[in-house]
Amino acid sequence: MRLDKFVCKSTSLTRSDAIQCIQHGKVSVNGETVKDERSQVHENNSVTLNGTALTPRPxxxxxxxxxxxxxxSNVDEAYPSLFNGTRIEHTEELHIAGRLDADTTGLVLITDDGHWSFNITTPTKHCEKVYRVGLSRPIRDDAAALFHAGILLQGESKPTLPAELYIVTPKEVILTITEGKFHQVKRMFSAIGNRVTSLHRERIGEVLLDVEEGKWRYLSENEVASFKAA
Known part of the structure; x- marks a missing residue:
């Protein structure tokens, strides 16, 4: 973890305040003054601010x-941030493990643990993401086979990893993918001559969406551990 992030996570200081403290020689790591906020620190390091030991929040x-x-996003842009009205503290420390488009609804996982989120977002971990997809026209009969074989998206040099498609109705399907390319789901259906009209993520890994729209909860220990095991 960067030293400035460590200081922020251990105090109520903003990032700019933390950087000032570091650059003015107020922070020590293992007894040595460190003035570079980009320095990396680890859990077993002893970090002090003005002589007081710092312990990062869990x-x-x-x-x-x-x-x-x-x-x-952590801040409002063209659309409001998903954190609006949530009363989650220190949102500047958090990031979303697998973002959704503005018009897409459903499950997002949020954390300040970069190592943990890596297991969700990197394709080599094969973490499943399950979407309920509404379509503008009836799905092709061969769509499931095409998706399982992999779709070569426009601008890509390699096809998508095998995906599983379950047909609910001719215009509603469940799609399971294990990667997260830019606008991937929409581009996959576009590549086979269809258009996504609604997109909702229902599951990531073993974690199911079980709260009402706009609500949130902390993951259980077992849910957290399921991604570490993966």
Whole structure:
């Protein structure tokens, strides 16, 4: 973890205040003054601010039901941040493990533990993401076979990893993927001549969406551990 992030996570200081403290020689790591805020520190390091030992707050693991018309960002942009009205503290420390588009709803996982979120977002971990997809026209008969074989998206050099498609109705399907390319789900259906009209994420790994739209909760220990095991 960067030293400035460590200081922020251990105090109520903003990042700019933490950087000032570091650059003015007020922070020591293992007894040595460190003035570079980019320096890396680890859990077993002894870090002090003005001689007082710092202990970072525990990592947080949050499940949220993202509403439509919000963005997976810590701050408002063209659309409001999904953190608006949540009363989650220190949102500047958090990041979303697998973002959703503004018009997409459903499950997002939020954390300040970068090692943990890596297991969710990197394709080599094969973490399943399950979407309920509404379509503009009836799905092709060969769509499941095409998705399982992999779809070569426009602008990509390699096809998508095998995906599983379950047909609910001719215009509603359940899609399971294990990667997260830019606008991947929408681009996959576009590649086979269809258009996504609604998109909702229901599951990530073993974690199911179980809260109402706009609500959130902390993950259980077992839910957190399921991604570490993966």
């Amino acid at each position: 990592f947080r693991y949050i499940l949220m039901h993202k509403p439509a018309g919000t963005i997976c």
